[in-house]
């Protein structure tokens with residue numbers, strides 16, 4: 618917050634919504650000046666469970682609303698493959714104003730198509746793994762074509778792209794770090810980012826990405842680092858079925 622960040626990405630699964638609420642109050646910032654996202658945990662997709670869990674999110678945050686609430690994972694192999702009733706429950710939260718906007722996370726094209734066919738509200742965002750080694754093109758293209766903003770989780774591939782020689786070359790020429798170059802690449806392609814760091818100097822570094830621009834040739838060099846599905850580092854949403862205990 619001191620550096621200037623105003624977007625906080627939390628989740629029921631992270632068990633840190635209480636800490637986010639405490640930090641918000643300690644910051645002295647107005648609630649309206651901070652954008653808070655939280656996400657429905659995997660065990661709570663049934664409508665009544667989702668209602669209770671969402672109320673608990675607001676209690677934990679100490680706020681009467683969230684700016685954005687997401688279905689964390691689609692879980693197509695659980696709940697009889699039904700993500701629509703969960704989505705319709707999130708629509709209630711939007712309707713009563715306790716969620717200013719609603720969206721999804723880790724949704725594949727097939728699940729987005731189901732929501733389009735069976736519900737009336739288009740997700741505001743789809744938060745997916747996306748970084749130079751895994752550009753998640755099909756999902757990102759669907760999002761763009763349907764007015765869904767793509768948010769990149771693991772925008773730095775959890776640090777794994779940062780040693781790439783192509784990034785070192787661009788960073789060296791621009792006098793920036795590889796992480797700054799990657800974050801700038803995301804911003805220039807219109808992807809929303811929220812890099813994570815527990816290191817104060819990196820938190821500051823990751824915010825200093827608004828004073829330079831990548832030339833098209835450098836952006837294309839980073840585009841060419843995509844490894845397709847082989848570049849995915851996290852779970853595959855088609856089979857991920859983890860329910861936290």
Ligand SMILES: NC(=O)c1ccc[n+]([C@@H]2O[C@H](COP(=O)([O-])OP(=O)(O)OC[C@H]3O[C@@H](n4cnc5c(N)ncnc54)[C@H](OP(=O)(O)O)[C@@H]3O)[C@@H](O)[C@H]2O)c1
Nearest residue numbers: 626722770771772773774775776796812813814815816819
């Ligand atoms: N929706 C989902 O399913 C989902 C899944 C995963 C994550 N997320 C969200 O996405 C956020 C970010 O993703 P992530 O944490 O997975 O990955 P990330 O932001 O790509 O990478 C975080 C890692 O990169 C390191 N790092 C950060 N800045 C750096 C820099 N400037 N130079 C060198 N290393 C740097 C951090 O190390 P240090 O901490 O040691 O500095 C940390 O190990 C998470 O906080 C979470 O909110 C969502």
